[in-house]
């Protein structure tokens with residue numbers, strides 16, 4: 001499916017909140033955090049960057065990422081979400097590839113993604129694994145008893161650098 005990738009503006013604040021909630025995966029405090037990060041980003045905080053996927057003017061997905069404080073070239077992918085009605089059509093991949101391209105352009109070396117071990121996150125873990133992310137660490141019981149933190153990473157390769165230079 002073809003969509004355009006553009007910045008997420010103030011007008012998309014409510015749609016972003018609705019979309020995040022509609023995935024059914026995030027708790028209300030997590031939904032609120034996504035909106036707060038957008039507010040920080042719109043207020044000029046460069047630690048949080050957003051890109052949206054749009055079908056005409058409708059926000060159908062977004063990603064939020066930024067440089068990890070206190071590191072050299074490590075970047076966090078904080079958030080990626082696609083409207084449930086549009087999932088499985090390549091929108092998430094387009095967003096992820098765009099974030100990776102921007103991180104590389106900004107001299108990034110390592111991308112870190114945190115997710116959950118819960119069964120309802122299995123498609124999400126598969127999504128990262130099939131796109132070259134390696135399960136780097138697990139913290140058992142991090143989110144809740146029986147709900148582990150799973151940390152995925154993807155490292156810049158020489159091939160990435162050659163492509164970026166050409």
Ligand SMILES: CC(C)(COP(=O)(O)OP(=O)(O)OC[C@H]1O[C@@H](n2cnc3c(N)ncnc32)[C@H](O)[C@@H]1OP(=O)(O)O)[C@@H](O)C(=O)NCCC(=O)NCCS
Pocket residue numbers: 023025079080081082083086087088089090091092093094114115116121123124126127130
């Ligand atoms: C994970 C997510 C961003 C992927 O976006 P997407 O647009 O569905 O991704 P794509 O269409 O590019 O790729 C779909 C792939 O992800 C998997 N997938 C993950 N969740 C899926 C879903 N709900 N429906 C269909 N496919 C899903 C598919 O198995 C498919 O894998 P494959 O292409 O390697 O066979 C999206 O499913 C989503 O918003 N999920 C809920 C929120 C979430 O988990 N965010 C990450 C938090 S850590």
